[in-house]
Amino acid sequence: MNVFSTLLARDLKLAIRQSADSLTVVAFFAIATVLFPFGVGPETNVLERISGGVLWVTALLAALLSLDRIFTVDYEDGTLDQLVLTGQPLSIVVLAKITAHWLTTGVPLLIVSPLLAVTLHLPTAGYAPLLLALLLGTPTVSLVGAVGAALVLGTRRGGVLLSLLVLPLYIPVLIFGAMAVEAATTGRSATPELLVLAGFAVLAVTLCPWATAAAVRQAVE
Amino acid sequence: MNVFSTLLARDLKLAIRQSADSLTVVAFFAIATVLFPFGVGPETNVLERISGGVLWVTALLAALLSLDRIFTVDYEDGTLDQLVLTGQPLSIVVLAKITAHWLTTGVPLLIVSPLLAVTLHLPTAGYAPLLLALLLGTPTVSLVGAVGAALVLGTRRGGVLLSLLVLPLYIPVLIFGAMAVEAATTGRSATPELLVLAGFAVLAVTLCPWATAAAVRQAVE
């Protein structure tokens, strides 16, 4: 039992006990996506054209809303103080929490996305790239988001500030994620985009835990 | 000095002291809007077609994120207990807080919306109805949102649950708001839609304060 697995197990246990949390993220994803036909009208050709982009944008917004879950509760009830004091490298501690976040947010979003794609009339060719792109992109979303979530700890209203901080950083993922879908639906190969997304993920997993640990350390100061 | 004005003055004072709060709502509105071109591509004709809908959806999401500001802080630091115990009608107390929310959130969103409309290439005829629709629609958004915000007090992750509760209630406002813009850009008169929005606002102002007060009362129980 090392720190990583102990903490991951606890966070997953909490997520299962409070499964409503993951469900509400998925629900937000669904509702925000479903709002679009109401906003832009129900014409199939318009929806088809924008479906990949809308799905990515709403998935990002849903993930964004769940970010404060990574640290805020632990910060407010004093658990984060204790986690900083485990005597183990803080970057491993935060990586465990980020992994738990991805498993309980990124993965459920992935799972329901095909269903929502149906409502937006996504062309058939787009499904596989959409799923692959989400699979490669959501870890980056959790990793980059964790940095932001740690930075806003202790601010008055973290939620909105958090969006201001991380949404600009999500734009590369959005661009390549949406383009992967578009590529497939317009007959191109989505491989280049998917490779770039994988590259982003590798970069994020090497850098973000450190930045997050630094941010957490100054938050408990 | 009655309860309404005392409380409104305090909430506005707090909002001015913490002006970053209002600014971040506006910033979210801006960034979320800007995400769409990255998702759906930059073609002017596509953007033009969906601009009204996208602006309304992102304005609703931005307002949504700011809703927890109405009660959460007061609930967590014990102020809400004290406000319930003022010995004055609770519906007036909550109406004061809702008014402050609208002045510090709805109005700023209204002000920046024309700027964002430019980036989405909203046709010129759409500006006036967009502003009018937002002016008539945002009070409803604050009023209905307050009911949801009070209902989720004390739940673990209010934020996402809140979206789940209130977004469906926002759909009528969204439909008529987006249709008002579309009417104008397609050459019809937007008056009927605007009248419906005004009707919603009147309905909301008569019903929501009572519902909110009831929800607050059970939250402090």
Added chain:
Amino acid sequence: MSGDSFTAGTFSGSNLACRRGGRLVFTGLAFSLPAGGALILRGANGSGKTTLLRLMAGLIPPTAGHLAWSDQPLDDSDEHAAKLRFVSHLDAVKPALSVAENLSFWSALWSGRIDDAATLRAMDAFGLRHLATFPGRLLSAGQRHRLALARLLVAPAPLWLLDEPGNALDEASLGALTAAIADHRGRGGSVVVASHGSAFVNDGNTLDVGTFTPKTAVHWSDDADEESAA
């Protein structure tokens, strides 16, 4: 404040029961608190002192029994609320407002007018005068709690409900609290204090909340949880 005294009568409760999270916290509890009286709530952790105070404030409706003022059962909770001040574990201090602004907001809300003299007197009573322009966010645990206590003095009300008011207070502040309670009672006000240690009152009745806990085992079961979810 100044010299005015209270004529609110006797505050009492009879046959009170309260259910929290699906289990009965206490049952058959009764108390009577005359004007100028003090009631000290005792009991082990979890016996229901905080619950009883919130019930007395009208925040929680009793599961059985009722509260009364001079034997008139309470019906209008707003009217009751206007007669009391409640100091809980939560300090209700706004971090962005200064100490003086925090106090004068409540003064205005309760008395309907701006009463700087009362605010100043309240700050003096709890040694906060020199912190008047200090924003709430910079206060230490004890200073914040003193600010919550000072709220008792900005607008008069006959009944004070205090939940562990001595928490985090230093020597001098404990004295100030005792003096404030004595003064309040001298003017016919009454006070209920939940406290494990000193109760800050010279004389007063003690109510051991623990004795009203149903004797059945305090075991948490799934059934109880389901009830609470209902």
Added chain:
Amino acid sequence: MSGDSFTAGTFSGSNLACRRGGRLVFTGLAFSLPAGGALILRGANGSGKTTLLRLMAGLIPPTAGHLAWSDQPLDDSDEHAAKLRFVSHLDAVKPALSVAENLSFWSALWSGRIDDAATLRAMDAFGLRHLATFPGRLLSAGQRHRLALARLLVAPAPLWLLDEPGNALDEASLGALTAAIADHRGRGGSVVVASHGSAFVNDGNTLDVGTFTPKTAVHWSDDADEESAA
């Protein structure tokens, strides 16, 4: 736990200063705490007791001065952290986990293995055994605080840092706390307690944090400018 004793040496600090929110809370503070010793922090509200404890835990870096174990200056904060347990105002209790689960999580994290015996002993020490399956969210203020204290016993560490550990505790729990501290010191552990009232230790040195607060406004010279900006 059982019979093992500690050999961590003397924990000391010299010439410590700490700046919070732009002002110096204390300066020139020194202390020395031998194995088996106790240090009681005193001082009025806002004098800096909580700040000093967080500094001792390594959460806040000192503005000046340094901490040391047996005269070896602290350089690795993770190594230091592994030697201590910190109980703050915040209880770090997870509402969704039961009392036993709350404890065994920390036990696993600190000792690297699942040690049910230690968890049971810790619950017994603070009278929590009958609440073992109770979810954290149903605990009263005092019960929650007892759970935080029980964490001290699930995995041994030589240095305990306790911030007002007596808050909200009933009579019996105060006794349990005193006993736990005595036992810990008996095995060579040391303890720092910030408290306004009883300190729960039989003997020990008292440190009045208030005496290290700078008394007057600092005189500003042009050279001081750059420093003050930090």
Added chain:
Amino acid sequence: MKIANAIFPWAAGLAVLLFAVGLPIALVTSPPDYQQGETVRILYLHVPAAVMGEMIYYAMASGSAAYLIWRHPMAGLVAKASAPVGAMFTALCLICGMLWGEPMWGTFWVWDARLTSTLIMFFIYLGYIALGDAFEDPERGDRAAAILALVGVVNVPIIKFSVNWWNTLHQPASLSLTKSNMSGEMLLPLFLMMGAYGMFYVTVLVIRVRSELLAAKIRNARMSQIAGNEAAQAIG
């Protein structure tokens, strides 16, 4: 601080001088462009602003790095004081660009790669400023913002690369900028304005750093006074 005090009058003087000479040349006496006509004059406001916005961002990131690594307070202060100036230049670039776009392209905004990355940079500036302001304790704000600046600086090239890729694939209409070779007459006002903006930045930087120091001083003095009272009261 002493160096800054020494530079200050020169920087301020030069800024005034360069604006005084550069603005008339840029806006009045320089030749109109054969394609863009008189509107070419916006270029003299627009291009230097774009360059400054970007340069200040890197200055801010370096300051933040120095502040975090060496805990050098002045570096942190310079970073913090730079942000609003950088944001202002970026905003100026955007506004001039939009005003220019209307006559040139017939629309205020297109989703061109360069425009888009400028806009995102503007958002990153806003995030930095908002984060720095969001804490009750100003020191915490400085540190958090410094970490953000470093994270941001890793991201800026990634964002540029992504936006370029996105843009080339979408081939946005025929709106690309006409890259007329700049003539000598255009370079002079351009350089003058560049220098004026640069000196303006230095001047504002010194003023802002000074006022930050003063604010910290006032804060400290007030706090110490209150602390003194508190201690006196505890004794008395």
